[in-house]
Amino acid sequence: MQRIVFIVLIYLLVQACRPLERQVRQMAAAGQYHAGFYLYDPQRHKVLADYQGDKYFTPASNTKILTLYAAQHLLPDSLPAFYLTHDSLATYLWPLGYPGFLNPAVGDTLTYRVLAAADSLVLNLPATQPDRFGPGWAWDDYNSSYMPERSAFPVMGNLAAFTLDSLTGRLYVAPAWLADSVVLDSGQTFTVQRAEYANRFTVMLDSCRQDCRAQVPLRLDKATLVRLLSDTLHTPVALSALSRPDSARLYYGLPADSVYKVMMQQSDNFLAEQLLLQVAQVISDTLEAAIAIDSVSRLLDPLLPDSLIWVDGSGLSRYNMTTPRNLIALWQALVDEMGRERLLALLAAGGHAGTIAGWYAKTPPYIYGKTGTLRHNHVLSGLLQARSGRWLYFAFMHNHYQTSSTVVKQQMERLLQLVYEKY
Numbered sequence: 107m108q109r110i111v112f113i114v115l116i117y118l119l120v121q122a123c124r125p126l127e128r129q130v131r132q133m134a135a136a137g138q139y140h141a142g143f144y145l146y147d148p149q150r151h152k153v154l155a156d157y158q159g160d161k162y163f164t165p166a167s168n169t170k171i172l173t174l175y176a177a178q179h180l181l182p183d184s185l186p187a188f189y190l191t192h193d194s195l196a197t198y199l200w201p202l203g204y205p206g207f208l209n210p211a212v213g214d215t216l217t218y219r220v221l222a223a224a225d226s227l228v229l230n231l232p233a234t235q236p237d238r239f240g241p242g243w244a245w246d247d248y249n250s251s252y253m254p255e256r257s258a259f260p261v262m263g264n265l266a267a268f269t270l271d272s273l274t275g276r277l278y279v280a281p282a283w284l285a286d287s288v289v290l291d292s293g294q295t296f297t298v299q300r301a302e303y304a305n306r307f308t309v310m311l312d313s314c315r316q317d318c319r320a321q322v323p324l325r326l327d328k329a330t331l332v333r334l335l336s337d338t339l340h341t342p343v344a345l346s347a348l349s350r351p352d353s354a355r356l357y358y359g360l361p362a363d364s365v366y367k368v369m370m371q372q373s374d375n376f377l378a379e380q381l382l383l384q385v386a387q388v389i390s391d392t393l394e395a396a397i398a399i400d401s402v403s404r405l406l407d408p409l410l411p412d413s414l415i416w417v418d419g420s421g422l423s424r425y426n427m428t429t430p431r432n433l434i435a436l437w438q439a440l441v442d443e444m445g446r447e448r449l450l451a452l453l454a455a456g457g458h459a460g461t462i463a464g465w466y467a468k469t470p471p472y473i474y475g476k477t478g479t480l481r482h483n484h485v486l487s488g489l490l491q492a493r494s495g496r497w498l499y500f501a502f503m504h505n506h507y508q509t510s511s512t513v514v515k516q517q518m519e520r521l522l523q524l525v526y527e528k529y
Contacts, residue, residue: 124155126143126145126154126155126157126521126524126525127143127155127156127157129521129524130142130143130155130157130521131157133517133521134504137507137508137509137513137514138507138508139482139504139505139506139507139508140158140161140163140504140505140506141157141158141502141503141504141505142157142158142159142161142163142429142430142501142502142503143155143156143157143158143159143430143500143501143502143503143521144156144157144159144430144431144433144434144500144501145498145499145500145525146434146498146499146500147496147498147529148438148441148497148498148499149496149497154498154529156431158430159429159430159431159434159501160411160412160429160430160431161429161430162412162415162427162428162429163427163428163429163430163483163485163503163504163505164424164426164427164480164483164485164505165421165426165427165428165433165478165485165503166421166426166478166479166480166483166484166485167373167375167420167421167476167477167478167479167485168421168428168433168476168477168478168485168487168503169378169416169418169419169420169421169423169426169478170369170370170373170378170419170420170421170476170478171433171436171437171440171476171487172402172406172414172416172419172436173369173378173381173382173419173420174366174369174370174440174452175402175406175436175439175440175443176381176382176385176398176402177362177366177381177382177384177385178362178366178440178443178444179402179405179443180385180388180389180402181362181381181384181385181388182358182362183361183362183363184358184359184360184361184362185204185205185206185358185359185360185361185362185365185381185384186202186204186356186357186358186359186384186387186388187202187204187206187207187217187357187358187359188200188201188202188204188217188259188356188357189202189350189354189355189356189357190220190354190355190357191351191353191354191355192224195226196224196225196226196227196228196344197221197224197225197226197227197228198227198228198230198346198348198354199221199227199228199229199230199259200230200350200354201229201230201231201232201258201259202384202387202393203236203257203258203259203260203380203383203384203386203387203393204217204259204260204359204380204384205260205263205365205376205377205380205381206359206360206365207259207260207261207262207359208261208262208263208338209260209262209263210262210263211263211368211372211374211376211377212360212364212365212368212377214359214360216359216360217357217359218338218339220357221335221339222339222340222341224339224341225341226341226342226343226344227335227339227341227342227343227344228343228344228345228346228348229259229331229332229335229343229344229345229346230345230346230347230348230350231258231259231328231345231347232258232392232393233347234392234393234394235257235258235393236256236257236258236383236393236394236395237256238255238256238257238326239253239255239256240256240379240395240417240418240419240420240422240423241417241418241423241425242417242418242422242423242424242425242426243418243422243423244422248300248302248323249298249299249300249322249323250323251265251320251321251322251323252375252422253323253375253422254323254324254375254376255323255324255325255326256376256379256380256383256395257326257331258383258393259331259335260326260376260380261326261331261334261335261338262280262281262324262334262338263376264323264324264326264376265321265322265323265324265376266279266280266281266284266300266305266307266321266322266323266324267279267280267319267320267321268298268307268309268319268320268321268322269317269318269319270296270309270311270312270314270317270318270319271317272313272314272315272316272317272318275311275313277290277309277311281334281337281338282337283333283337284305284307287305287306287307288307288308288309289306289307289308289309290309290311291308291309291310291311292310292311292312293310293311293312294310294312295310295312296309296310296311296312296314296318296320297309297310297320298310298320298322299322300322300323300325301325302325303325304325305324305325305330307322328345332344332345363448363451363452365377365381366381366452367451367452369381370452370453370454370460370476371452371453371454371459371460371461372460372461373460373461373476373477373478375420375421375422376420378419378420378421379395379418379419379420380419381419382395382398382399382418382419383395383398383419385398385401385402386398389401395418395419399416399417403416406436406439409435409436409438409439410432410435410436411429411431411432411435412428412429412431412432414428414432415427415428416428421478421480422480424480430487430501430502430503431501433487433501433503434487434499434500434501437487437488437489437499438499441489446489446497449489450474450489453474453475453476453488453489454474454475454476454477454488455471455473455474456468456471456472456473456474457469457471458471461477462475462477462486465515465519466519466522466523468526471491472490472491472492472493472526473486473488473489473490473522474488474489474490475487475488475489475500476488479511482505482506482507482508483504483505483506483507484504484507484511484514484515484518485501485502485503485504486501486502486518487499487500487501487502487503488500490522490525490526491526492525492526492527492528492529493526493527493529494529496529498525498529500522500525502518502521502522504518
């Protein structure tokens, strides 16, 4: 009898849930994973749906929302690139973690032209260098293009590029001098494998119908950095540790929004990590991400309903944790500081741009936001414009599913389409 009463109570509880929450519950139960969903109307200050909105999930690249808040709150309109001074002997440079120098993802040539004008360059690196990886990163992903090393003075996005010409079979390497460190082998697919602690590469060649391309992170020790700079600038480069004089001139790189847009739309981990280092530099004159995280967390504390567990800029770490309703509060904070139209221009747009260009398609877009994906985890949060024209904030978090992420995304798409139609 007690068992029957228990089952009836559970049934009544489920039936009492609002339809959206019930659907999320059923999705998670059927897939044996954890889900959270939060839907909020900022005009009416009303929660429209809340399923486990106060529970903690791994945010993956939704961590970049925190980095965007930190960067736009503390960095200037154009990103600081480096300090320079000159004398009769050389040009002296103090780097600031700027990620744009010769980085093909963002297309900065201005900083290159400034440094290429030097007859000789003295690079003054900080006494404390950033750790190459963040806390909780998967060290065995060191060969993956989505995990370049963090550094005080990045060059070319800290990536080496390999291209196999489909017509001639010739392999091109950038930077070109790395070709001496390449061993060629044969295989069924075109792959490039770097030694873990050295810039030695094994390239598995394959016949490509179209040009085969691969990017692999560089092991960016001091010797490699000097070689990269001297080779690309065509000028001698020396290392030093001189203190920066007050007379040093600050040079700026790209407009900040142009970098934020790539970070948010393409989910560029490297840009996110370097931007967080730049925030730390502004706060403390160091390149220590933990300092930036601590300072920005204190700024956000009165704005968020739940405490943050935040350890890196990109979301590569599985140590990060937050709640769906925290993400809603972050979107509100960004809209308040940036304005909705400026923010929307930086975000992935359903069916149109970024990591959701193949999902949530409508013209004009109705979903703008940030995805986050690690193995067995997928998150999407952002702004939704309903059919009525009403703007809503949403956060949809899924952790520990065993199926393909495509199945989860299809379910999310159906539910968000219902939100679009209903409101």
